[in-house]
Amino acid sequence: MFTEERHQQILSYLNKYHRASVPELSQTFQVSESTIRRDLSELEQKEKLRRTHGGAVCLDFVRMEPTVKEKQTTNLSEKERIAKTASEWIKEKETILLDSGTTTLQLAKQLHSLNLTIVTNSVSVLTELQDAQNIELLSTGGTVRPQIGAMVGPYAEGFIRRIKVDKLFLGMNGVDGRNGLSTPNVLEAQMKKEMISAANKVILLCDHSKIGKITLHQVASLSEIDMIITDKSAPLSFLEDCEQLGIDVITV
Amino acid sequence: MFTEERHQQILSYLNKYHRASVPELSQTFQVSESTIRRDLSELEQKEKLRRTHGGAVCLDFVRMEPTVKEKQTTNLSEKERIAKTASEWIKEKETILLDSGTTTLQLAKQLHSLNLTIVTNSVSVLTELQDAQNIELLSTGGTVRPQIGAMVGPYAEGFIRRIKVDKLFLGMNGVDGRNGLSTPNVLEAQMKKEMISAANKVILLCDHSKIGKITLHQVASLSEIDMIITDKSAPLSFLEDCEQLGIDVITV
DNA sequence: ATCAAAATGAGCATAGTCAATCATTTCCAA
DNA sequence: TTGGAAATGATTGACTATGCTCATTTTGAT
Numbered sequence: 046m047f048t049e050e051r052h053q054q055i056l057s058y059l060n061k062y063h064r065a066s067v068p069e070l071s072q073t074f075q076v077s078e079s080t081i082r083r084d085l086s087e088l089e090q091k092e093k094l095r096r097t098h099g100g101a102v103c104l105d106f107v108r109m110e111p112t113v114k115e116k117q118t119t120n121l122s123e124k125e126r127i128a129k130t131a132s133e134w135i136k137e138k139e140t141i142l143l144d145s146g147t148t149t150l151q152l153a154k155q156l157h158s159l160n161l162t163i164v165t166n167s168v169s170v171l172t173e174l175q176d177a178q179n180i181e182l183l184s185t186g187g188t189v190r191p192q193i194g195a196m197v198g199p200y201a202e203g204f205i206r207r208i209k210v211d212k213l214f215l216g217m218n219g220v221d222g223r224n225g226l227s228t229p230n231v232l233e234a235q236m237k238k239e240m241i242s243a244a245n246k247v248i249l250l251c252d253h254s255k256i257g258k259i260t261l262h263q264v265a266s267l268s269e270i271d272m273i274i275t276d277k278s279a280p281l282s283f284l285e286d287c288e289q290l291g292i293d294v295i296t297v
Numbered sequence: 298m299f300t301e302e303r304h305q306q307i308l309s310y311l312n313k314y315h316r317a318s319v320p321e322l323s324q325t326f327q328v329s330e331s332t333i334r335r336d337l338s339e340l341e342q343k344e345k346l347r348r349t350h351g352g353a354v355c356l357d358f359v360r361m362e363p364t365v366k367e368k369q370t371t372n373l374s375e376k377e378r379i380a381k382t383a384s385e386w387i388k389e390k391e392t393i394l395l396d397s398g399t400t401t402l403q404l405a406k407q408l409h410s411l412n413l414t415i416v417t418n419s420v421s422v423l424t425e426l427q428d429a430q431n432i433e434l435l436s437t438g439g440t441v442r443p444q445i446g447a448m449v450g451p452y453a454e455g456f457i458r459r460i461k462v463d464k465l466f467l468g469m470n471g472v473d474g475r476n477g478l479s480t481p482n483v484l485e486a487q488m489k490k491e492m493i494s495a496a497n498k499v500i501l502l503c504d505h506s507k508i509g510k511i512t513l514h515q516v517a518s519l520s521e522i523d524m525i526i527t528d529k530s531a532p533l534s535f536l537e538d539c540e541q542l543g544i545d546v547i548t549v
Numbered sequence: 550a551t552c553a554a555a556a557t558g559a560g561c562a563t564a565g566t567c568a569a570t571c572a573t574t575t576c577c578a579a
Numbered sequence: 580t581t582g583g584a585a586a587t588g589a590t591t592g593a594c595t596a597t598g599c600t601c602a603t604t605t606t607g608a609t
Contacts, residue, residue: 048597
């Protein structure tokens with residue numbers, strides 16, 4: 046393969062996966078890592094990609110990544126860690142239901158290279174995963190809630206009622222030992238209820254800031270959750286309540 | 298074999314294999330590598346191929362690279378003008394169905410400040426308009442087609458069947474006077490059919506590059522269209538055909 | 550904050566490739 | 580035939596691509 050060809054292919058690869066590591070490319074094209082590094086340097090010179098430590102990313106992906114909104118996201122690093130841990134519980138070929146929200150979006154970012162069927166009511170997740178090669182991506186449809194980008198309402202619920210998934214990764218505004226799960230919007234509350242019914246296993250992703258909060262509409266009681274992934278700042282008493290209910294608790 | 302003949306054969310060879318090395322060609326045509334290099338230099342001069350270190354690659358192959366982003370920018374200015382004109386036909390409070398595609402995405406960008414109900418099967422349009430203040434945004438849901446970001450399949454069709462909209466803005470891969478409207482993907486074709494049925498008024502947005510093209514699956518005949526907005530490079534004969542059918546034709 | 554592992558880029562040696570040059574061969578018209 | 584232009588092949592010094600080593604930087608985990 047000629048150098049030029051390899052350069053083209055590296056760009057296609059990046060277009061597909063948005064990112065590529067040096068060892069990954071080295072193996073793919075059967076050349077040394079040095080060569081790949083040289084390739085990446087040259088392509089960066091030509092502004093065809095953006096070099097990162099360990100690899101490179103696609104240019105539009107870079108532009109897309111740090112949106113204003115995302116920068117404003119609170120507790121981003123906790124959410125990232127929670128998402129990373131959550132991704133370790135996903136096996137190839139599974140069918141996953143992804144709720145809307147910033148934490149589940151972080152989870153979506155981890156899933157690009159897996160072979161999965163993903164159902165979601167989040168516009169951001171759709172955008173994030175629409176070009177992932179091995180993912181069969183399904184959208185619930187419905188009314189789009191501004192700002193949040195969640196699809197809700199009767200159409201969305203109707204979609205969910207017709208499916209069954211292996212695992213649901215659920216976000217939530219309020220999580221409380223006594224009051225269970227709650228959210229401020231009635232349509233979202235209803236939607237989350239349906240999602241819980243559609244899943245064999247319900248995994249709740251929430252950073253510590255959500256714990257102890259009670260918001261307007263109750264979605265479910267704690268006992269309907271199978272696993273909860275949160276950060277180490279979560280109050281111990283709450284975590285004990287969860288374990289008492291037989292919920293798997295993971296803190297990261 | 299004459300020099301000219303060899304040149305022709307080198308080009309055929311490239312057409313077949315997209316690439317060729319100097320030793321490979323040298324052996325194939327039983328001439329020295331020097332000669333091949335001379336041949337390749339001349340052919341590059343005439344822009345018949347692209348020289349690389351060690352050989353040459355077919356030009357089309359090099360051009361094969363146009364990234365998703367570049368595709369979006371093909372005829373961008375035409376698309377923008379078409380979109381702008383299309384937006385002038387939209388009145389406040391109307392219910393609009395927006396097909397997926399780059400031209401309809403340009404249209405979506407024009408609609409931020411209007412008070413509308415918009416239904417779409419395009420992930421890009423959802424992202425574009427999710428934060429628009431006065432827009433009630435509805436998503437069809439369904440299976441997401443990679444690259445294109447169109448939601449299709451039975452669920453998407455089911456959604457469309459249950460609604461009626463004032464106007465549909467439709468994109469299309471192929472538009473031909475005789476053959477009507479066509480698209481390469483069967484699911485998209487089906488989806489577009491349903492959308493046409495759901496609309497009181499069907500407005501086709503297409504730049505001149507789509508006209509005269511026929512692709513695999515027929516979506517509808519021209520007569521099902523109420524209005525077509527295209528650019529001034531559209532062939533006159535086609536525009537006359539449209540007017541004969543009573544279609545409003547606008548060229549920008 | 551600190552440390553070990555991973556990644557990097559510079560330098561260098563090697564193999565393969567290149568363009569320039571020149572001698573030889575082929576072709577064609579006078 | 581013969582002269583000259585064009586095409587070809589061989590040679591060679593320069594250039595390019597690659598892989599390897601090693602000192603330095605970056606990263607991530609504690």
